[in-house]
Amino acid sequence: MGLGYRGRILRVDLGERTARVEERDDCFYRTYLGGKGLVGYYLLNEVPPRADAFGPENALVFATGVMAGTAAPGFSRVVVGAKSPLTDGYGESEVGGSWGIELKRAGYDALVVQGCSEEPVYLAIADDEAQVRSAGELWGCSTSETEVRLAGEFARRPAVMSIGPAGERLVRFACIMQGDRNAAGRGGLGAVMGAKKLKAIAVSGSRKVETANASALNEIASWFATNFKDNVPSAGLRDSGTAGIIGSLQAAAILPTRNFRFGQFDGWSTIAQLGRGWGPHEMKARGCRGCPIRCKRTFKIGDGSIPTDVEGFAAGPEYETIAAFGSNLCIDDLTTIVRANVYCNQAGMDTISAGMTLAFILECRERGLVDDDDLRRLDARFGNPACVLPLLEMICERRGIGELLAEGSMRASREIGRGSERFAMHVKGQELPMHDPRGKTGVGIGYATADHGADHMTAGHDPAFTEAGAYGMLTCKPLGILEPVPAMALDHRKVRLYLRLQMWWDFLKCLGACFFCVVPRGLMPVPMVVDGVRAATGWDFSLWEGMNAADRAACMARAFNVREGHGPERDRLPARLAEGSGQDGTGRPGIDPGEMDAAVRTYYEMRHWDPETGCPTDARLKCLGIEWVGARLRG
Amino acid sequence: MKVRVRLLNGLHVYERLKRRVVEVEADGSTVREILASAGLPRGQACIAVVGDTAVGMDYRPRPGEEVCVYPPNDGG
Structure with missing residues (x-):
């Protein structure tokens, strides 16, 4: 041991x-x-x-x-x-x-x-x-x-x-x-x-985890507990949960609305309330064991209509869920959003994909691409909260139209055909989370290249790195991030910024770290994370080693996909993101697909992957000490 | 008549601020200038909203107006 x-x-x-x-x-x-x-x-x-x-x-x-x-x-x-x-x-x-x-x-x-x-x-x-x-x-x-x-x-x-x-x-x-x-x-x-x-x-489990320097880890915990309240991102999460970002996304015109057709939602201030309370219901902030931030929200429900914990509190929705069932479906009815969240948690369904798959079918119906008795009976349309829960139940039970939707938006669009593929907002089959790359292109690079499909948690987001004084810039210099990059840039500077952040994120994923506790989204600075690994293991560990472990993890995941026959054709954003998101000229311009393809190619090159196939090169695998991956690739 | 700049989503924690609302006389200053004079380091707030409308950090609040400012948005 x-x-x-x-x-x-x-x-x-x-x-x-x-x-x-x-x-x-x-x-x-x-x-x-x-x-x-x-x-x-x-x-x-x-x-x-x-x-x-x-x-x-x-x-x-x-x-x-x-x-x-x-x-x-x-x-x-x-x-x-x-x-x-x-x-x-x-x-x-x-x-x-x-x-x-x-x-x-x-x-x-x-x-x-x-x-x-x-x-x-x-x-x-x-x-x-x-x-x-x-x-x-x-x-x-x-x-x-x-x-x-x-x-x-x-x-x-x-x-x-x-x-x-x-x-x-x-x-x-x-x-x-x-x-x-x-x-x-x-x-x-x-x-x-x-x-x-x-x-x-x-x-x-009942046995304590032995560490090399328990007092150093205790000091980290003590420092964190003392200082997190004075840290802007942590204070924001504590104040308003993850829903706190809704206002800034609305202001930046990148709050996913109506299946990513628009970037602003009239009911934004209503749905944003869920970060700080829900009508008369008592709210309690909760967190993971040992974490003082407590970014999650729970609400006391007394009428037995929603399953609760033993104290009578039901899980409240986080930002992704609020937007997926809220702005994305043009719904500002808080009861529907809370109930949809609880239903998905109890049934065991991803709220992001569920919300996006609903948005897909609502748009298909709106455009006359699908004519279905269930959808007609439920008056399934954007802005109608009454259709949400019945549709979720049908998906969970694979009943009626739910049988098709349970396959996810990509497969459903293939079944429906008639051009409906344009409205299935996914990458590699995984539905887009609630962040619009038309206002932060690095997120777009992340969606396109993530080994597991569109995901907003592959790196820090661009707006924290656009000004020299921004929190991301102030905290990420140990990662080699020294110069700000405009949110809408899509050249090699943005690819470099994204890649460094992605490697940091992958290192944190290797550690099982919460991104809300660590810079640039939280308090703990880069050197303290490295010190933590040293204190836990007794290794003379370095950031360089951590980034190499992150690189290995990324190469193995990529190799898995390459072995499945997946290539650069799957590293593309949905066509809709090439269009502007504007309402009356207030939205965001689209992302040029050619520019994004070029950025993805630059990303491969920076990673030392084959620029044509996106496959990690033998030299890279050998450099990282995982040449066995090459043998797996060759079968 | 004063203008009020409300600090949202954690921005109130800056050492020299420790408050959630900055209130100043409406003298034609931009939101950016108001926050700088109150001690908010440049780059920390990047989005300003009046009512339901985004106005930007260079907006000059009118007397009696309330502006909400947010830090750069990030992943949730």
């Missing part, structure tokens, strides 16, 4: 109903770190080329970082990965909560699940004991009910990752929930779990 890490990977085969422990040495952890690094390593090694995402050969990986379970705040996130049924490529999502801490305390750094069970099962992990147990009575339960029922099975309350009915029915954007408000939302990983007939993974 090492320091900071356990040196143990739990391997479970559901087909065989067996569990075993794989031991790994210090060199392995120093090379791949954890989180995204371990996900890429195991997916590339364990999942055969062209595997069926719903088949037994797909692997589902849950990985923590070397600071999970230590005193350092904000490093308890888990990176979940599998071949995605939504993108047919590398799938990845991160989730907060306490599950990662429990797994680490149970004695494991990661969990790799392979095979498929014939009957519903759940995985019970209590320290050294890992069992595959029958979940017949849990099948069909909501995520919250599953958690409550499993709590009674353990001597000590476990942390639970579970899927809802949407995952069981293989909705391609089903998510995995940890508790009632933490979601590994993206990529349809809940459907992979459903295909394996794995309802839940309950973990309870």
